[in-house]
Every structure is written in structure tokens, then in C-alpha cells.
Amino acid sequence: MSARIGVVTFPGSLDDRDALRAVRAAGGEPVALWHGHHDLRDVDAVVLPGGFSYGDYLRAGAIARFAPVMTEVIAAAQRGLPVLGICNGFQVLCESHLLPGALIRNAGLHFTCLDQRLRVDNASTAWTGEFGQGQQIAIPLKNGEGQYVADEHVLDELEGSGRVVFRYLDGNPNGSRRDIAGICNERGNVVGLMPHPEHAIDPLTGPGTDGLGVFGSVLKTLVAT
Amino acid sequence: MTAPDPAVSSVDTVEAASSDPDRLQPFAELGLKDDEYERIKHILGRRPTDTELAMYSVMWSEHCSYKSSKVHLRQFGTKAPDTDVLLVGMGENAGVVDVGDGLAVTFKVESHNHPSYVEPYQGAATGVGGIVRDILTMGARPIAVMDSLRFGAPEHPDTKRLVAGVVAGVGGYGNCLGLPNIGGEVVFDPTYNGNPLVNALCLGVLRHDDIQLARAEGIGNKVVLLGAKTGRDGIGGASVLASATFNEAGGPSKRPAVQVGDPFTEKLLIECCLELYQRGLVTGIQDLGAAGIACAVSETAAHGVGGMHVDLDAVPLREPSMPPVEVAISESQERMLAIVEPSRVDDVLEACARWGVLATVIGDVTESGRLVISWHGETVVDVPPASLADEGPIYERPIAHPHDLSAVQSDTSGRLARPSSADELRATLLRLAGSANLCSRSWVTEQYDRYVLGGTVLAMPHDAGVVRLADDSDRGVALALDGNGRFARLDPYAGAQLALAEAYRNVAATGSRPLAVTNCLNFGSPEDPEVMWQFAEATRGLADACLELGVPVTGGNVSFYNQTGATAVNPTPVVGVLGVIDDVTRRLPSGFTATGDVVLLLGETDDELDGSEWAWVVHGHLGGRPPRVRLAQERALGRLIADAAAEQLLTGTHDISDGGLAQALVEATLLQGIGVDVALGTDPFIALFSESAARAIVSCQDSDVDQVLELAAEHDVPLMRLGRTGGDALTVADLFEIPIGELRATHAATLPTLFG
Numbered sequence: 019m020s021a022r023i024g025v026v027t028f029p030g031s032l033d034d035r036d037a038l039r040a041v042r043a044a045g046g047e048p049v050a051l052w053h054g055h056h057d058l059r060d061v062d063a064v065v066l067p068g069g070f071s072y073g074d075y076l077r078a079g080a081i082a083r084f085a086p087v088m089t090e091v092i093a094a095a096q097r098g099l100p101v102l103g104i105c106n107g108f109q110v111l112c113e114s115h116l117l118p119g120a121l122i123r124n125a126g127l128h129f130t131c132l133d134q135r136l137r138v139d140n141a142s143t144a145w146t147g148e149f150g151q152g153q154q155i156a157i158p159l160k161n162g163e164g165q166y167v168a169d170e171h172v173l174d175e176l177e178g179s180g181r182v183v184f185r186y187l188d189g190n191p192n193g194s195r196r197d198i199a200g201i202c203n204e205r206g207n208v209v210g211l212m213p214h215p216e217h218a219i220d221p222l223t224g225p226g227t228d229g230l231g232v233f234g235s236v237l238k239t240l241v242a243t
Numbered sequence: 244m245t246a247p248d249p250a251v252s253s254v255d256t257v258e259a260a261s262s263d264p265d266r267l268q269p270f271a272e273l274g275l276k277d278d279e280y281e282r283i284k285h286i287l288g289r290r291p292t293d294t295e296l297a298m299y300s301v302m303w304s305e306h307c308s309y310k311s312s313k314v315h316l317r318q319f320g321t322k323a324p325d326t327d328v329l330l331v332g333m334g335e336n337a338g339v340v341d342v343g344d345g346l347a348v349t350f351k352v353e354s355h356n357h358p359s360y361v362e363p364y365q366g367a368a369t370g371v372g373g374i375v376r377d378i379l380t381m382g383a384r385p386i387a388v389m390d391s392l393r394f395g396a397p398e399h400p401d402t403k404r405l406v407a408g409v410v411a412g413v414g415g416y417g418n419c420l421g422l423p424n425i426g427g428e429v430v431f432d433p434t435y436n437g438n439p440l441v442n443a444l445c446l447g448v449l450r451h452d453d454i455q456l457a458r459a460e461g462i463g464n465k466v467v468l469l470g471a472k473t474g475r476d477g478i479g480g481a482s483v484l485a486s487a488t489f490n491e492a493g494g495p496s497k498r499p500a501v502q503v504g505d506p507f508t509e510k511l512l513i514e515c516c517l518e519l520y521q522r523g524l525v526t527g528i529q530d531l532g533a534a535g536i537a538c539a540v541s542e543t544a545a546h547g548v549g550g551m552h553v554d555l556d557a558v559p560l561r562e563p564s565m566p567p568v569e570v571a572i573s574e575s576q577e578r579m580l581a582i583v584e585p586s587r588v589d590d591v592l593e594a595c596a597r598w599g600v601l602a603t604v605i606g607d608v609t610e611s612g613r614l615v616i617s618w619h620g621e622t623v624v625d626v627p628p629a630s631l632a633d634e635g636p637i638y639e640r641p642i643a644h645p646h647d648l649s650a651v652q653s654d655t656s657g658r659l660a661r662p663s664s665a666d667e668l669r670a671t672l673l674r675l676a677g678s679a680n681l682c683s684r685s686w687v688t689e690q691y692d693r694y695v696l697g698g699t700v701l702a703m704p705h706d707a708g709v710v711r712l713a714d715d716s717d718r719g720v721a722l723a724l725d726g727n728g729r730f731a732r733l734d735p736y737a738g739a740q741l742a743l744a745e746a747y748r749n750v751a752a753t754g755s756r757p758l759a760v761t762n763c764l765n766f767g768s769p770e771d772p773e774v775m776w777q778f779a780e781a782t783r784g785l786a787d788a789c790l791e792l793g794v795p796v797t798g799g800n801v802s803f804y805n806q807t808g809a810t811a812v813n814p815t816p817v818v819g820v821l822g823v824i825d826d827v828t829r830r831l832p833s834g835f836t837a838t839g840d841v842v843l844l845l846g847e848t849d850d851e852l853d854g855s856e857w858a859w860v861v862h863g864h865l866g867g868r869p870p871r872v873r874l875a876q877e878r879a880l881g882r883l884i885a886d887a888a889a890e891q892l893l894t895g896t897h898d899i900s901d902g903g904l905a906q907a908l909v910e911a912t913l914l915q916g917i918g919v920d921v922a923l924g925t926d927p928f929i930a931l932f933s934e935s936a937a938r939a940i941v942s943c944q945d946s947d948v949d950q951v952l953e954l955a956a957e958h959d960v961p962l963m964r965l966g967r968t969g970g971d972a973l974t975v976a977d978l979f980e981i982p983i984g985e986l987r988a989t990h991a992a993t994l995p996t997l998f999g
Contacts, residue, residue: 029599030507032421036697039714054597068695070419073507129414129690160692162418217694222828223711224694 021240023233024051024061026091026107028082032069033104033216040216041065044233053085062240063100063144064091066107068160068214078121078163079109088114100144100236101208105161108200108210117201117210118176119168124161125193133225134159134213135187136199140180143206148235155228157218159191159199164212166194166201176201184211254566255293256621264290273300279636286630294568294616294623298631301534301572302541305803308635311769312801315779318786319796326795328758331454336377336530337447338797339454340759342823346712347451348720349381352391352444352763352819354802358501359441363408367441368416368504372576374445375420376530379513380579382455382520383447386696387710388417389427390443391724391763391817392687395436397679397997402431405439406998413443414690419506420513423699424691425708427724431679434728437807442763442800442817444724448712455520457529457539459547459582459608464526466540466553466606467591470512470578473536474561477502477574508577508600515598516579524591527582537571537631539580540606541614544628547582550609551628555618557605567618582608642779643772652733654866656852661928668927669979671861673989675932676909678860681902682993683913704910705833706749706898709824719827723749723820726765727901728813729854730869735777736784739816740872743788744936746820748898751881752939754831754888755822760789762799762818767811769803777814778803785816791874794820824888831888831896834914838969840894841948842919844904845880846873846938847961850929856902857932876937876960883958884939892947892954899938905931907940912973913990916983921966922976931975942968 023041027034027050038048049061053071058064071082082088088110095101095116103111111117124130135156138149149155168176173195176182184200192212200211215229260266268290270280275296283291283299291299305311319333330347331339337351355370371388378385390413395402417424427444459466519525527547529539536558544551555570565573583591588604595602609615614631616624662671675681684703693702700719701709707723725745731738743760750757762785767774789796805812824830835842852858853867887893897911912919923930943951955962966976974980 029511030419032419032510032695036695039697069421070507070510073419073505075507128411129418129692131689131692131694158694160418160694214694217697222700223697 020045020047021062021237022047022049022060023063023065023236024049024058025065025067026051026053026087028053028071028085030070030073031067033214034067034069036216037065037067037104040219040229040233043219044230044237046233046237051087053087056086056090058090058094063236066103066110068105068107071106071110078106079113082110083113092116095208098205098207100239102145102232103210104214104216105212108212109163111208111210116208117203118172119166121163122165122167123163124165129162130191131158131160132191134191136184136213137187139185140183140202143183143202143209144239145209145232145235146183147238148231154187156225157213157215157229158224159213161212164192164194166198168195179204183209254618254621254623256623257292257625260292261289266290268296270296273297274304275300279303287626292623294571295626297568297572298537298624301537302631303635305769306533307538309801310636310638311640311803312778313637314639315782318782322786322790323795324790324793326793329795329797330451333796333798336380336457338759339381340797340821342718342720344716344718345451346448346718348446348448348821349378349383350444350446350722350761350819350821351377351798352442352724352761352817353800354763354765355441355443356439356765356802356805359409360439362501363405364412364415365501365503367409367412369502369576370441370443371413371416372504372506372509373532374443375422375509376532376579378445378447379516380455380457380528380530381447381449382453383449384517385422385445385447385513386698387425387446387708388422388444389425389708389722389724391428391726393430393432393435393440393815395431396433397431399433399436403998409439409441410687410690416504416506418692420510421695423693423695423702425693425699425702425710425722429684429687432728434813438805438812440765440805440815444761444819446720446722453520455528457543457546458527459543459551460526461584462548462608462610463585464608465583465585465588465604466551466608467581467583468558468578468603468605469581469595469600471505471508471575472559472561472601473570473573473575475565475569475573478569478572502574502576504576511598511600512577512579515595515600518594519581519591524587524594525581525583529580531578531580533574535571535573535575541628541631543580543582544614545632548608548610549628550611551606551614552609553606553616555616557603559601559603567623571616640769640775641772642776644776645773651866652868656858656864656867659858659862659864663928665978668931669981672905672931673981675856675860675902675906676986677989677993678856679993681856681906683991685991686994686998700827700830701753701832704914706752709753709755709827709830711827717826717828719824721750721753721755721822721824724817725749726815726817728815729859729865731781731816732813732865733854733867733869735780735814737869737872738814739781739784740788741869741936742816742818743785744872744874744877745900746818747792747794747877747881748939750820750822751884752831752833752896752898753824754829754885755824756885757794757820757822757881759821760794760796760818762796762816764799764801765805765812765815765817766803767806771811774811781814781816785818788874792878829888829891831893832914833897834895834911835917835919835942835968836895836915838917840942840944840968842921842940842942842965842968843951844938844940844963844965845883845955845960846876848930848933848935848938851933851935855932855934870934870936873937879958879960880937880939883954883960887951887954892943892951894942894944896939896941899940900934903932903934908973909986909990911940912983913987917968918970918972918974918983919966919968920970920974920976927975927978940965
């Protein structure tokens, strides 16, 4: 039986169906989760998808963090459940304090959609085990508030403990500190990144298939544990 | 006993209208003519109430009633080609086209020009929101948007404000709705100084049996208002409330006439409506756009059993002091009207609550044959609904041949100095490639999400957008949106046909079969006979060409009064063509994809430089006649490419239009950074820069050349071998070579430099 990967739909989630599709393409069993339920439906991992949850009102991710389902996600993540936050999901993870730092408006002030090259700087998290350390991948980036910021000492700590998971290559698209595109928690089960791996699962509709590795990695992790 | 409510006593009622028949009313200020006002009185047998008068004035406005354009638009029906692909034709919110496998698509383009000039971000944003609701109303899931934008000269002091705001607005709304933006156009021309054109298109997909219609059927059914609360935004969009009468109560001053968008609410509304459709909970649905509740209730009533009672007290308001007239015609965004059987009302309210969508029963379908609207226990409207929705005035406006047209047409580009030396040709190519209308659109298109929903197979910078319709199907549709105001200025009949031909060719260039058409007709004032002549010519040209190409018009939009003072914009018909491709994995990219491929030129090139980008960019010249329209050749070219794509004979293709072969080679080269080496005929200037229609370049492997030649002969498409792909430069044999790096730098720098 394949692993059950939940994808949360908040009001205003947009890439939820795409994340479900990517889970299926990687060989997992996609499970839809609803923001208003205190229920993770026995999933083995959770994806918080991209979009504009609650319209990004107040701050991106600030309201979603208080959705009933997030109580369960936060508790489960602290117990070690693999959790991936993509774009708006990354913002929700930061607002939930599962990950440090914050995402602010892109340095160029525009929403930016491009095929972005990344380097995998930590290939041992729950979501990156299928990649090679230092592997270069291309997946779409699309957001208006993707500039990763944190205090210098937090950045130093992230760097020092190998918790920078993805880094931008060929130019920094949004002004993120130290070219950071994605990070993880200390345990490596919670990963957040701004680019969208769920949109790089088929060369027909994206820049390639590099994104599949993220979903394949968690399936591998779950089999191993 | 309670004291009389002062708010009620100041509101005009049907009773008051009957007892005070001679009261003077500000119908002229509301845009109604003397005879139109007389007709309203004749229909009602009394003077209208204030609310009725406002409703007639908006419903009979040019915007809602198409009173100046209707007699011309009829040709799209009378000259419609024989086709069995239309499931719903013109007249509904959008046409529905059968694309096979039980799937259908619906698509439509609409203008939001004036609001976008006043308030670029919100104007453009609500333009997207409005067209998306039109598509949702048909029962379809919206799956993509496109936009056709026209601004004044890049160096005009107001252009930067408009470009920044409009692009951010299109992106801000569409991105937040989760709809990929798959293409369109951005054009700069001083004719649009002070009058930008913002045309937005939406595409939706549905199964054949999912079609919803905007009808209030079933006596006793409930009328349910869904979505945002009603506020004062958008009142007077057509200046209809610029009247002292409606200020008499001394209420707060009217808010600006531009609506304000909330894409988050619209996203919830979309998901909620799709659930209501899927569960069969509604019998009819209508979006609220221009003229708000007034329009939605009168149209659904008129197209259903004919009677409806609406209680305006039930309408949730942002501002409780709004009088009935404002509630009736407010254009607050993100609202829909559903007709629901009484037994389903609870289910509807429950589903809406789950999505966080406000839903309120505001009325009933009745057998009265009248639209009756009450407020605070008084009847403020009692009219036959068809008199509002369908029986507005129709005008055959006078037309006159533009006084300066002969002179403009006589002033051909033949008198302009042409480049001849290799260096001059090279410099001209680069100058055009970096010009505002031909340079890279990335600065704009990178502000739009093209990936969301996961079905985008082709988007910018390809010739057309292509989307896969379902995960479990290879079927897709292609869409292109094109216009050329300069060609239409020189000859509106031919200009409209060339816009259609270009969109048709762009769709064909992806390997798709063109099926159907939508259009947005942007013109000056219909009260100017010379503008009306342009409109008559353009519609006639478009209808004739649609018939010849076998692609019916499914719907569209007319935008008049695009002018500053007495000066109208160039007539600008923007045409959208939809095509179907059976297997999206066989779509053709718009450029070179491999080294060593043979490059062929399809079609014939004549000396056709009038109205061209070259004439404009190099000489600032607009005169003569546009390129010859070649519809039979367009059709043959389209069939050839579709056949070759289906047999996987081609590796890439690029249509030839603005900027000629030179620009097609530039874009084909830059797509993946693969160079090309071509040899041209005796006159390289004409070969490179002529804008003759019905042409494309294609690339193929050596082993497939013979089969492509055979197909070309079969379809009677003239063909010339241009050269071969490869290398790091765009090379024209014996003349010049431009390294890809230089080409890319020139092509990419322009918009960021102007607007970044």
C-alpha cells in the first residue's frame, strides 16, 4: 500500500489540485484535507499548497496558521510527521513558527513567474532524500512575496546546521537573504520552499520532471521508517 | 402606531408615480433621449419611478443594450458558417463549443477600457473578474485567461502609470484566482494616448450536460443572491447617476464610479458555484456585472417564465443607508444570482456557508409576468422584464466615409527610404527587434502565473496558448488574441479580417484546428458617422471572413466612445480564435528546438510594407493599404500545419505577422537559443520586412522534408527552403550575422528599461 499524502485546501488555496496530482504522479495516495476540520485523516505526510489562503489578508499565511487543521498539523509536525510547505504553504509554516524567518515582498516589487534553477543544499531531509547533495534542478517559481528574511544569527544557524535546503542559482529572483529558496526544521521533517515542485512533474506542462523528486523523496522516507 | 420612516417617504414608489404623473424627471441627465423616455412611459402607462428610470437608463445604455451596434452585429448570425460545433451560440453570456469526448469549452473577450484609464489596477482587475464570472455563469470551470492591452506611446508621460497599474491588476486578480494567463498582446501606439484598451479573455471547460442558462424558470422558485455584499462602488459606471435628484436625500456623496475587486471572494464564489452546479442545486444562474441586480433579475426573468418578485430589503448591504435605486444598479463585484427550487434552498445555503460565501434569498419566481421590486413595504419597480432586457432601442446610426481616408490611403510607404546595404539591413532588423511593439514581452508576462492548474502546455512567448482540458485526456484547446489598429485605420474591412487571420494563423501554428471566434470591438463614438462607418466596415469584414474560414462568432463585446475629445482611437477590432488539438503532446512550439533542422517558408511574400512595423518604427509612417487578405491561403496553411503536426513531421513553427519574416526568425531563434542560417531571394528587404499574410516558417528534420513538401503540394501551399538551424547566430547568407547574445540583449532590454 502506498503512503497517504494529505494536501490541505484553505479558502484561497490555488495549487492544491496540482499538489494532489504530483503526489499521484510520484506513486503516493493523494488525500484531500479541509482547513476547517480537526482531522488529518490518518495521512503519513502533509503538503500545505500554494495560493492566497484567506486572500493573504493581514499577511500571507497569517490567518491560515489559525485554521483548525493547523492545530493538528503543528502537533503532528512536532511529533515528526513530514510536512512540506510550498510557496503560500512555506509562508504558513513560518507564521506557525514551525520554520524560522519570514517571507516579504519580492525585492523587485512585482509578482514573478519563471523557471528557476536551484541547488539542493541538503539532500537528507524527509523531502529531498532522492536528490544528490548539490544537485541542480529547475522548477517554476511564482509569487509576489518570496523574499526570505531572518535575523543574521538565525541565518548563520541555518547555514551552520545545514538547514538551507534549496538555494537560488543564476541570480536571486526576489532578494532572499543568502539566496535561500527553502529551509527545514532541525529534525528535517518540515521543509518549506518558495518554488513549486508540483509544477515540474511533466515536461509537457513544466520545465521538466525535477519536482517529482520532492514527492518521491517523502515516499522513500516513509517506506524507510 | 409608528412614525413614518423618513427614508421611505422620500423614495419614489409606483403609487407615487401614478398619483404624480407629471413630475419632471432627469431622464436626459441619465442618458435617455426624449423619445426613449416617452417609450418608457408608454410601456408603463405612467411615468417611471426613480428606480425604474435608473434601471431603464442603464439597461438601455450603449454598454448593456448594444443599441448602436446591434444592426451590424446581426451579420455574425446571418452570415454564420455551417457548423455543428456550437452548443450555445451568441446571445448567452458566452458561446459554448463542442471539442469532442463529451467536453465543451466556453470563451469570451470583454473590454474594461474606461475604468482602466481612471484607475488602472482596479479597472484591469475587475475586467478580469467580470469575464471570469461570464464563463462561470455558463456552468464551466474557468481554466485560463488572456489579455490584450493597448497603451499610448511608450514615452508619453502617462503610459508608465497605466502600464504598471494595468499589468499589476491583470496579474493581481488572475494570479489570486488561480487562473493561468496563457497569452495575449501588448501594443503601444500614440493613438491610445489617454485611452488605453484593456481587453480580457477567459476560457472555461465543462461537460456537455453541465451547461447552465441564465433563466428564471419554475413558478415559486427562489431567487438567491450569492457572494459579496452590495455597496456603492461602481454606481454610475455610465454616468447615469450624475443627477441632482438622487442626491436630494442628502446622503453620502457618490463613491467613484470604478468598481473594486476582491479576487479572494471570487475564488470562493467559483468553487461554491461549481459545487452547486455539480450537485444540481440550481435551475438557473446569472452573474452580476454592468447594472448589477437590475440587469441580472430582468434578464433571468425575461428569459424564463417572465415574472419575479424581488425584496431589496433582503439584499446584504455594506452601507445600510443606500436607497433602492442604488441597491438595484450597484456594480459591486463578485456576486451571482441563482434560481433555486424551494426544497433545495437549505442545501444551497449550507454549501455556501461551507465555502464562506454569503447567500441570501431575495425573491421568488412568479406567474405575474412582471418584475416587481419592493423596498420597505413599498413597490418601487413594476415593469415587464423584457422591456428592460430585450426591448431597448435600436439605432441605425448614420455613417460617413472618413474625410481623410483617401489621402491616407494614397500616401503609401513606397516613398520611404528602404535599407539596402548589409549593414543597414542588419541595423534595421535589430532596431525592429528592440522596438516597443516587437521586443520581448517577458517583463509583462513574468508578472502572470502561467503554471497554476497544471494544464498549461504552451503560453507566452509561443504564438498561441494551449491548455490540456483534463488530466486523463490528451485533448487540448489553443487560443490566440490579436488585433492591428493601424491596418484597421487604413482599411477597417481588411483590418478586421487581418486580425482574424492572424489569430487563426497563430492557433494553426500550434498544430490546432481553429473552431470558433470571439471578438472585442474597440471604437470611438458611434455618434460620429465616420467612426460608425469604420464600425460597419469592420463588422462586415469580420463576418465575411468568419464565413469564409468556417469559424463562427460565439460572442463578444463592443466598446464605443474610445476617444479623447473629438479624436477617436484607431478602430481596433481584437479577435480571439479558439482551436482544438486532439493530442497536446503533438503541439508545435513557436521556434527552433533542435540543431540541424531544415527551415522552410510557407506562403507567398509580396511587397507589402504599408502599415508595417518597419514603416512605423523607422519612419513613423502610417499610410497606404494593409496587406492583402488571403483567406483561402490561410485555410490551406492551417490545414497543412495541422496535418504535418498530427504526423509529427515538424519540430517547430512560427507565424509571420508584425515585423515580417525577420521578427519570426528572431523569436524562433530566441525561444531556445538555437541559431539559424538562412538565404533570402533577390530582394532581402522585402523578404525580411514585408508583412504579407498567410505565411509561417516551419522546421523539420531532413528525413521528413519530402513528406512536408508533398503535404504542401497537396494543400497547394507555396514553399521555399530558407536554410538550416544551428550555430550561435541569426545569419542571413551573404549579408549579415547577429550573435544570439546581441539579439537577446536587444530584444529583452526594452520594456524593463521603459517601465522596470
